[in-house]
Amino acid sequence: MKKQHITIHDIARELNISASTVSRALHNHPRISQSTRDAVQQLATSYNYQPNVMASSLRKGQSxxxxxxxxxxxxxxxxxxxxxxxxxxxxxxxxxxxxxxxxxxxxxxxxxxxxxxxxxxxxxxxxxxxxxxxxxxxxxxxxxxxxxxxxxxxxxxxxxxxxIDDRLGAYMNVKHLLEQGYRNIMHVAGADHITIFRARKEGYIDAMAEAGIDVPPGWIMERSLIQEGGESAFLKGLELSTKPDAYFCAGDFAALGVMQAARKRGLTIPDDLGISGFANEPFTAFLNPSLTTVDQRGxxxxxxxxxxxxxxxxxxxxxxxxxxxxxxxxxxxxxxxxxxx
Amino acid sequence: MKKQHITIHDIARELNISASTVSRALHNHPRISQSTRDAVQQLATSYNYQPNVMASSLRKGQSxxxxxxxxxxxxxxxxxxxxxxxxxxxxxxxxxxxxxxxxxxxxxxxxxxxxxxxxxxxxxxxxxxxxxxxxxxxxxxxxxxxxxxxxxxxxxxxxxxxxIDDRLGAYMNVKHLLEQGYRNIMHVAGADHITIFRARKEGYIDAMAEAGIDVPPGWIMERSLIQEGGESAFLKGLELSTKPDAYFCAGDFAALGVMQAARKRGLTIPDDLGISGFANEPFTAFLNPSLTTVDQRGxxxxxxxxxxxxxxxxxxxxxxxxxxxxxxxxxxxxxxxxxxx
DNA sequence: TAAAACTGTACAATCGATTGCGCAAAGTTT
DNA sequence: AAACTTTGCGCAATCGATTGTACAGTTTTA
Structure with a gap:
């Protein structure tokens, strides 16, 4: 088996110079003569020299x-x-x-x-x-x-x-729902202490306010943003005095949950219930109907x-x-x- | 700003012992007295000492x-x-x-x-x-x-x-298609020099052979396993003398391509054309109709x-x-x- | 009681690359 | 020609942890 890794010392020995000169030559230090640099670099290349990252990291204090x-x-x-x-x-x-x-x-x-x-x-x-x-x-x-x-x-x-501007994303999303004619738009929200989820909620509230709708507390449902969360939010919606006609969900999986729960109850989407999500998960394009959402540009x-x-x-x-x-x-x-x- | 990282030397200095003793104490070396070990370990803990990975990697030659x-x-x-x-x-x-x-x-x-x-x-x-x-x-x-x-x-x-046993996966997949009554099953294959794709092709051929079908060369279509590949394979199928009644694709995206191309041509799935894929991409569950596939247990x-x-x-x-x-x-x-x- | 074995620790080299400093030789400036 | 400058390179320390060896002191064995 050949030598596992060659070092600057190997090169130095071969050229009868010191390791420090080799190091400087490899870094094109101006104080090293052109001829030495050439010799070092050529030999390094021919040996396929690769500096030991750990050694230089250790010395330089950065990895x-x-x-x-x-x-x-x-x-x-x-x-x-x-x-x-x-x-x-x-x-x-x-x-x-x-x-x-x-x-x-x-x-x-x-x-x-x-x-x-x-x-x-x-x-x-x-x-x-x-x-x-x-x-x-x-x-x-x-x-x-x-x-x-x-x-x-x-x-x-x-x-x-x-x-991304989550607030704006949510705002555009909800505004689109409003333009389609939906009015009683529920929001399935994520954990409120996470900035992005709070921003999405605020974007929702803003868009609603702009349309003259003052969102009642019950319309905002904080859930885990998975299918089950969507399902649970949909069921909760059934109990409300105002009948929801759309759901804006802070995540696509929750939207999927709403969609499946709604369909199970015999609702037609988007006619009986509009749904939109957030994240543009790949599956959303293939749902039936396909899901309106917001791309996060990962x-x-x-x-x-x-x-x-x-x-x-x-x-x-x-x-x-x-x-x-x-x-x-x-x-x-x-x-x-x-x-x- | 406090000292960025503490080292065994810091600990050694504080206890008036050598760094090597500290190192051995931390590794519970038997030659170090219990009292020294305790003292070192306690101080290390209190300083939240973390060994420098790069230093020990360098020394030990493994990272x-x-x-x-x-x-x-x-x-x-x-x-x-x-x-x-x-x-x-x-x-x-x-x-x-x-x-x-x-x-x-x-x-x-x-x-x-x-x-x-x-x-x-x-x-x-x-x-x-x-x-x-x-x-x-x-x-x-x-x-x-x-x-x-x-x-x-x-x-x-x-x-x-x-x-995974790709051959078996393909075999089970195609066998299922055969059991459903499909006969003229095409195969959208991946690059033949990649083992897994060749194995899937062989599984397909095996299953067909078992059903007494000797696959004609034209039924195997090597393509890039993306949507376009599926589309292209579907179009190719239209030109065949035998009309395809199903497609087994070596990848889910290709299957999606077949599905979309088929639907564009007015075919109903699975009645006019059966389709199956490979990989169990998340979107496959949400296609309409949902896609039969093989899970790779990533x-x-x-x-x-x-x-x-x-x-x-x-x-x-x-x-x-x-x-x-x-x-x-x-x-x-x-x-x-x-x-x- | 002398020799052997063990205990507990320190010293110094090592891993490989980097870098401040020093020094000789050559070149420039007054 | 004396006094600087520049050029080219080597020495040795350094980063932090590990480890072979040495060594003094203690204990056990023959």
């Missing part, structure tokens, strides 16, 4: 690795974001280290510990549903680790972030956070900035909300 | 990191696999470093270089469509890096692997590869083994293939 923490890797949106980040970061020779929290605070804390431990250069985070307290996140900033949020940010922590979001980090990393010391980027969401109108007037 | 290379992170199946791996590996304090190839050999090569460079302890790989040559993979084995495949393996390389696959690696890592030196695990696929019968006889 060229970015940690990512998401609730679940296998959720379409998060997978898209991660895919986008990987594309951008790989191009700049950064690695990605990925952890999932399964929406549990405990896992989030240990993921942060793990990543800090691995001395990642930055952590990109989308908080779990359980995260209501910022202590564990604050420690990152104290340690001088770059921190960025996407989608699910933690308010009150000064960090760069990329989100891939772009990932690319943008990654670029934000790269910029920060370049002008290193200047930690301050903390840009906050808000992307425009895209309303996708499909059949579940189109009334044939 | 406690596993590299994963997949065609695309944001494909449901791969995201599930990665999710499963993360769960298992995180529990054993291993990290995951992820690269995507976008189905391009060039990216696969550079991903391998990157990961080798980062001195990962193992690489878990699902090859790209372009990978027909094994040179870049073989180097891994030569360098003594553990290598595992999942789903898309490279035949002819001796490495651990986890796959999450389990990820967990199993991860465990396979952990076992290898424990009994370190014994590299040999190279277990090859084959999971039973699950046929999911839905409406797209159920004839009301």
């Amino acid at each position: 060229r690795t970015v940690g990512v923490i998401v609730p679940r890797i296998n959720r379409n949106f998060f997978a898209n974001v991660i895919g986008g980040m990987e594309e951008v970061l790989a191009a700049s020779d950064y690695h990605l280290m990925i952890c999932q929290t399964h929406e549990q605070l405990e896992n989030e804390i240990s993921a942060i510990k793990t990543l800090v431990n691995a001395r990642v250069d930055a952590i990109i985070l989308s908080i779990s549903l359980e995260t209501t307290d910022k202590e564990h996140i604050q420690t990152l900033i104290d340690k001088g680790i770059h921190l960025f949020f996407f989608d699910r940010i933690f308010e009150g922590i000064n960090a760069g972030s990329v989100v 891939g772009e979001m990932g690319k943008i956070v990654a670029e934000m980090f790269l910029q920060c990393a370049e002008r290193s010391s200047e930690q301050a900035d903390c840009e906050k980027i808000v992307l425009k969401p895209e309303l996708i109108v499909r059949n579940s909300s189109i009334l044939n007037k | 406690r990191t596993v590299g994963v290379i997949v065609p695309r992170i944001n494909r449901n199946f791969f995201a599930n696999v990665i999710g499963g791996m993360e769960e298992v590996l995180a529990a054993s304090d291993y990290h995951l470093m992820i690269c995507q190839t976008h189905e391009q050999l060039e990216n696969e090569i550079s991903a391998i270089k990157t990961l080798v460079n980062a001195r990962v302890d193992a690489i878990i790989l699902s090859i790209s469509l372009e990978t027909t040559d094994k040179e870049h993979i073989q180097t891994l084995i030569d360098k003594g890096i553990h290598l595992f495949f999942f789903d898309r393996i490279f035949e002819g390389i001796n490495a651990g692997s986890v796959v 999450g389990e696959m990820g967990k199993i590869v991860a465990e396979m690696f952990l076992q290898c890592a424990e009994r370190s030196s014994e590299q040999a083994d190279c277990e090859k695990i084959v999971l039973k696929p699950e046929l999911i019968v839905r409406n797209s293939s159920i004839l009301n006889k």
Whole structure:
């Protein structure tokens, strides 16, 4: 078996120069003569020399690795974001280290510990549903680790972030329902302490207010945004004094739940009941009727956070900035909300 | 700002002992007295000491990191696999470093270089469509890096692997179509040099043969397994002398393409044309009619590869083994293939 | 009681790359 | 020609943890 990895010392020995000269030559240090540089670089290439990342990381105190923490890797949106980040970061020779929290605070804390431990250069985070307290996140900033949020940010922590304008997305969504003629529009909301869900609720309220409708408390139903949540919200709607004629759900799976429950009760969509969701999960295009929803632009979001980090990393010391980027969401109108007037 | 990270030297200084003693104390080395151990461990805990992974990796020549290379992170199946791996590996304090190839050999090569460079302890790989040559993979084995495949393996390389029995999955799928009464069953196949796609084709041929049907060459249509591929295959089917009454597609997206093309032509599914796919993409449950398909058990696959690696890592030196695990696929019968006889 | 074995710890090298400093040789400036 | 500058490179320390070896003191064995 051949030597596993060659080092600058191997090259140095072969050329009868010192390892430090080799290192400098490889980095095109101006104090090294052109001839030495050429000789070193040529030999390095011919041996297919690859610097040991761990050694240089240790010395330089930075790992060229970015940690990512998401609730679940296998959720379409998060997978898209991660895919986008990987594309951008790989191009700049950064690695990605990925952890999932399964929406549990405990896992989030240990993921942060793990990543800090691995001395990642930055952590990109989308908080779990359980995260209501910022202590564990604050420690990152104290340690001088770059921190960025996407989608699910933690308010009150000064960090760069990329989100879509959830409020606007919800507003456009509900406005569309109103334009179709729906009036008694219920809202299946997510956990209120999560910024994005609160924003979606507010967008809903705004659109309704603009149409002169003052939303009664009972119309807003906070649920877990899964099918069961939608079902439960639909059943709750049956008990209301005002009959719902549409549902705007803060998540697509909840919308699916509403749709299935409604159909089970013999309602026709969109005629008897309009439905819209949020997230543009791939399945929504294939539902029957297809589901109106809002696209969150996951891939772009990932690319943008990654670029934000790269910029920060370049002008290193200047930690301050903390840009906050808000992307425009895209309303996708499909059949579940189109009334044939 | 407080000190960023504390080291064994800090602890050593505080207790007036040497760093090596601290290191041994933390590892419960028998030669260190109980009292010293206690003192060290207590101080370490109180300072929330975290060992510098890079330093110990450098020294020990292993990184406690596993590299994963997949065609695309944001494909449901791969995201599930990665999710499963993360769960298992995180529990054993291993990290995951992820690269995507976008189905391009060039990216696969550079991903391998990157990961080798980062001195990962193992690489878990699902090859790209372009990978027909094994040179870049073989180097891994030569360098003594553990290598595992999942789903898309490279035949002819001796490495651990986890796959589902694609042949059986296809066989069950087609057998089901035959039992429903379909006879002229076309097959939309994937690239033939990829093992899994060839296996699916063979399963198809086997099932047909068992029913006494000798598949004519024209019935097997090799396509890119995306919607357009399905559409194109459907159109091709119109030109055949024998009229197709069903399509078994090696991928769900191709099946979707067939379904949409067929519907555009006024065919009713499953009455005029039966359709089945492969992969159990989430959207298949929501198509109308819902799509019969085969589940690939991504999450389990990820967990199993991860465990396979952990076992290898424990009994370190014994590299040999190279277990090859084959999971039973699950046929999911839905409406797209159920004839009301 | 001398020799052997064990205990508890420190020293120093090591992993591989990086970098401040020093120094000699060559080149420039007054 | 004396006094700087620049050029080209090596030495040695450093990042933090690990580990082989040495060594003094204590205990056991023959």
